[in-house]
Amino acid sequence: MVIETNTLTKYFNKVKAVNEISISIQPNTITGIVGRNGAGKTTFLKMIAGFLKQSSGDINVFSERPFNSLIVANNSIFVDDEMLFPDVLTLREILVEGNRFHKNWDMNLAHKMLDYFSFNPDAVHAQLSKGKKSTFNMLFGLSTRCALTIFDEPTTGMDAAVRKDFYRVLLKDYLAYPRTFLISSHHLDEMEHLLEDVLLIDKGKLLIHMPIDDLQEYAVGLSGSALIMECVLKDQDVLYRETINKNTIFAIVKRGADVENLKRMGIRIAPVSPSDLSIYMTKDFKGGIDDVLK
Amino acid sequence: MSLNKVNYMSLVKKQYQFKLKAYLNVFNSLIILQLFSILIAFNPTISHGMSGYSYHGSLDSYTADFSVVFTLLWGFITAFLITTRAYREDDYTFVTNNQTQVWSNSLFLLTISFLSGLTAMLSGSLYRVIFYFAKDTNEIIWHHVTLTDFFIGFMATSMYILLFCSLGYLAGTLVQLHKVFVFILPVLFIGLLIISGNAGKNNFLVNSFLFYFQEGNLILFTLKILVTSGLLFSLSMLLIRNKEVRV
Numbered sequence: 001m002v003i004e005t006n007t008l009t010k011y012f013n014k015v016k017a018v019n020e021i022s023i024s025i026q027p028n029t030i031t032g033i034v035g036r037n038g039a040g041k042t043t044f045l046k047m048i049a050g051f052l053k054q055s056s057g058d059i060n061v062f063s064e065r066p067f068n069s070l071i072v073a074n075n076s077i078f079v080d081d082e083m084l085f086p087d088v089l090t091l092r093e094i095l096v097e098g099n100r101f102h103k104n105w106d107m108n109l110a111h112k113m114l115d116y117f118s119f120n121p122d123a124v125h126a127q128l129s130k131g132k133k134s135t136f137n138m139l140f141g142l143s144t145r146c147a148l149t150i151f152d153e154p155t156t157g158m159d160a161a162v163r164k165d166f167y168r169v170l171l172k173d174y175l176a177y178p179r180t181f182l183i184s185s186h187h188l189d190e191m192e193h194l195l196e197d198v199l200l201i202d203k204g205k206l207l208i209h210m211p212i213d214d215l216q217e218y219a220v221g222l223s224g225s226a227l228i229m230e231c232v233l234k235d236q237d238v239l240y241r242e243t244i245n246k247n248t249i250f251a252i253v254k255r256g257a258d259v260e261n262l263k264r265m266g267i268r269i270a271p272v273s274p275s276d277l278s279i280y281m282t283k284d285f286k287g288g289i290d291d292v293l294k
Numbered sequence: 295m296s297l298n299k300v301n302y303m304s305l306v307k308k309q310y311q312f313k314l315k316a317y318l319n320v321f322n323s324l325i326i327l328q329l330f331s332i333l334i335a336f337n338p339t340i341s342h343g344m345s346g347y348s349y350h351g352s353l354d355s356y357t358a359d360f361s362v363v364f365t366l367l368w369g370f371i372t373a374f375l376i377t378t379r380a381y382r383e384d385d386y387t388f389v390t391n392n393q394t395q396v397w398s399n400s401l402f403l404l405t406i407s408f409l410s411g412l413t414a415m416l417s418g419s420l421y422r423v424i425f426y427f428a429k430d431t432n433e434i435i436w437h438h439v440t441l442t443d444f445f446i447g448f449m450a451t452s453m454y455i456l457l458f459c460s461l462g463y464l465a466g467t468l469v470q471l472h473k474v475f476v477f478i479l480p481v482l483f484i485g486l487l488i489i490s491g492n493a494g495k496n497n498f499l500v501n502s503f504l505f506y507f508q509e510g511n512l513i514l515f516t517l518k519i520l521v522t523s524g525l526l527f528s529l530s531m532l533l534i535r536n537k538e539v540r541v
Contacts, residue, residue: 051386051539062297068391068535070300082540084383086316093315100308101388103298147297 002027002148002180003048007057010043017043019204020057025182027147030174030194032212033184034278035201041184042080044201045152048182049078061148072148077102079141080152081134085125091136092121095143104145104177113139113169117162130157138166142173151183163187167194189275198274202282215274220257223250224267232262240280252280302394309390309398316384317402320372324410327368328417331361335421336428358421362451365414369455370462373403377466377530386539396531400523403459411452415444446512453519457506460523460530467530470537 003025010018018040025031033041046052047059050066050073059066066072085094091114099105114121117135119128128136134157141149155163171194174181185191188198198215200208208215219239222229229249233241237254244250252272259269272280338354345351375381376399385395418439426434439447468475490499506522509515 046540050391052541053536053538067538068393070302070305070389070391070394071297073386073389073391074300074305075297078386083387084380085387086384088319089316097312097315097388100312 001025001060002062004060005058008044008047008054008059009056010040010047010052011055012043016204018047018054021201021204021206022057023199023206023209025180025197027180028178029196030181030183031197031199032188032191032195033182033199033201034186034188035184036282039201039282040204041201042152045078045150045182045184048148049076049150051078075146076148076150077141077144077146078150078152079137079154081130081137081156083137083140087124087126090122090124091119094125094140098140098143102144102146106143106145109173110139110143113142117165131159131162134158135162135166142170145173145177145179148180148182151181151185153184153186155185155187163190167191170194188278189273192274198278200278200281207281208278212274215277216271217255218274219252219272219277220255220259221250221252221270221272222262222267223248223270224265225249228265228267232257232265232267239277240283252277300389305389306394306397306401309385309388309394310401312388313398313402314405317376317381320375320406321409323372324365324368324413327364328361328413331364332358332417332421332424335360336425356425358418361414361417361421362454365410365451366455366458369403369407369410369458370465372406373459373462374466374469376402377463377470379470382470383540392535392537393531396527396534399463400460400527403463404456407456407459408452411448411455414451414455415448449512449516453516456523457519460526464526464530467534471533 001024003023005024006022007020008018008022009016009020021044033045035041043052047054048061048066050061050069053067061069061072062075064071066076089097095107095110095114098110099107117132117139119132119136125133125136134154138151138154141151141154155166158166167190170181183191183195192212195212198208198210198212199206208218210218222232222236223244224232226243226247226249229251233249233251233253236251236257239252239254241249241251262269335356335358339357340355342353343351344353382395385398390398422436465475465479468479486499490497493499506515506518509518
């Protein structure tokens, strides 16, 4: 196992940012970490990177406690849009430093990407635009070829074309040099084809940790008239329900129901994509954004 | 994928070399300060006037020691500065932990102590040259400086700067641990000055100053400073060991 956590918990001033998460992550996999803003994804990832120390529970990365560990620092890279680079070094010089610090560094890849994304090698990181910063951080992270590469919302500010390129270069580089990736993102629908596992976190708690293929089959959406739906839902494992109007109820249930039977009862059945599922499962039962405007 | 092992000392060396490049801009402020110190040194520090029945004379003393004073302050501030968030997090973009960071920072500060000690001494020479051309008088009595004097001056200045650097680093580390030290430290400093001023000659603070400043033997003096600043850096390392980054 590359990462193992056991009831990992982190408080910030009595607020539980991460609440008893226990997972293990296999080497050479790509895991997507999804959840709403403030769900605790970043805190969780920073504990793995060794930046933050847990309040309770255990965490092991490469069989070491990551906080202050040189083994973890040497074999992992944490990429987000707040990465700081010295402001006297140009992009080209930053790459040279990356090469000095990271043994597996691929300078060829770094320079090719620098060229492809049309960076001026003599530019300074602090003066790049938001999207460009994210792009540079991403190419830095990929070039390190660290055994554990953590991307925390790497696509912030990137336009759609760059995001697409990023997913592609990540997948290709992963196939050529298998290593462990953790990627947190709000664009699960765009990344589905990359991911092997998905970790869904809500309010600091782990909701789901399973292969993306299973997640695609995990749930179905049902909608039908309120009367019939009320009956049907009693026997189902309901993940989400919403009253569309007086006569219609929409619900997401764990797969396993007798689909043919439901169809005969006049219930419409629709597949639920992992992306939609993660949105529905982390929705507060306070109604939607529409209710704010009422 | 197999893991890469870490050699502690070679990592410290890498970080040190990185800092020599990445912290280059600290020298900009040094150059400006030392040039400024030459400028203000054109005011005499002491003036003597003499007049008798048939003559009138005056003696003005000039010194370039301001340069050393400014450099000491610069050392303190620079050391303080590299403990701040931006500098600290730069390291975490590459490879580091709390201990190797203090090691490489103290090596960096040791290096700049010698470099700025040298330029502080040399700015004294520059001052003499400018002074010679700028002052419209032939009656200049030079204080003669031999090569040995220069070396002793250089070593002593560098050691003082190192001491100030290690104090600045500790102060910066305390402030990183808790912002309240921004207020506590100056109050403590001024308070101690007042207390030692009132307490007369034989108090702890005066004695500890004398312990360093009255040491006549250069080798002993160097040892005293090296041990003291080593202890101060170790204290910083001890204090920072549980500090989280990028909170």
